[in-house]
Amino acid sequence: MADTSSLPPSPRSERANAPLAFITGASSGIGQALACRYHQAGWRLALVVRRADELRAWVQAQGWPTERCQVYSADVAVPDSVIAAAHACLAQQGLPDLVIASAGISIGMDTAERGDLDVMARTFAVNNVGMAATFHAFIRLMRERGSGTLVGIASVAAIRGLPGHGAYCASKAGVVSYCESLRGELRGTGVRVLTVLPGFIDTALTRGNRYPMPFLMSAPDFADRAFRAIQAGRSYFVIPWQMGVVAKLLRMLPNSWFDRALQGRGRKAREGEHR
Template identity: 60%
Template sequence: MTFPRARPLAFITGASSGIGQALAARYVQAGWRVALVARRADQMREWATQQGWPADHWSVHGADVRDEAQVLAAASECLRIHGLPDVVIANAGISVGVDLSLAEDLPVLRDLLETHVMGVASTFQPFIAPMRERGSGTLVGVASVAAMRGLPGHAGYCGAKAAVVHVCETLRGELKPFGVKVVTIAPGYIDTPLTQGNDYPMPFLMTPEAFAHRAFKAISAGVRFRVIPWPMGIVAAVLRFMPRWLFDAVVGAQKHRKKRRR
């Protein structure tokens, strides 16, 4: 199949559900081509077909972002059939609680770090040099408001998302002289399979579609860092600058909830 290279291209990981799926739909709506990457390739292909999109506007690439070889193969296939993307969105993620007093949770911590940190690095790596040579392109790391501070029961998730923020910040400084933008998006509570089992209040909960619309605008504008929705940006700022003694007192008073497995 011949793909219309005159249309811009977005390469999106974690595209089989939730935020990734909504982002894919928003980009196609805007007239872009999309290269969709996820472990559940058949499910992703079935969903994309059901959308009625033109067949030459999308492709599916099965890959687990924890496996560098799979991600590099998906990127190579994308480059071969589509060409170099204009936007690369490292979105794949999992949400799992971690109790570091349990030896059996150490592999869980490793899984979180490999998914979020190595997954972002593996997603970006194949496109950095070509974008730098071209002198344009945007790399997007999907972090979280949870990156702002360490929350009880979430050492892995908070730590991994904080690493995503700093990886993106580092790349932003390295790539700016070459015309390549790096955008960090930090979602608050989005109504996806990752949050639907939460048994605690989720302020400012928004739909994936509303999130995708705001993220699309932020990415198009080339913002450095954006919390979505904006009220959670205020929460994030408060968390970030709260004195440690006060933060410790607040989180120490909270009941530690049972870990959720995904």
């Protein structure tokens, strides 16, 4: 038998040995932009969405080979659904090196309206419980391996509550605290927990906003900056950095000044409300 040990690896074997990223919310916006950036960097992908057939068609249109990218169907708001997708990934592609919980929803609410309490419950189901369920299936195996990165996508909206945005702001504040707690729990195991706080990113979630959005940036630009920050292992970072400065200044404002500054600010559109 010929000695092939000195031959360069085939493209197929290189792909099989490439690191694996598991990304939820990959059908659009930030999640899809992150998927594109990681594919560009040569990673294998496990993408989780509700409408898997649509994303598979999109992936095929991009020319991404199936050995580089698999799509799994799951409703992140249902823990057992996203856990099943994680188990399918483990069976078909192996244990991810990176998990990004990017799935999220943003809907305005008015606490005086009974229906908006259901909006709040759904927001927490996706943005918070869904994130924990996304990480759940991988944590024990990553600890055993001694490596892995879990990334929670929060928002600068976590830093101060905005009028009409109670469900979203509260959920993203919860993401920050949850990831901080998880980071402490996994310290010393080799598993890193990172928190990303996007500012205003040009996606379907923000295009209907009825208020100014300073430092608005494109989703691909955000994804490139997030990729570099994640690779650097930064535990907490705001993108763009200018929004981090603004958020810190707002956090320092006395409540009376903050309330006055936001008086009359446009509210986030409620479900079914004209944007």
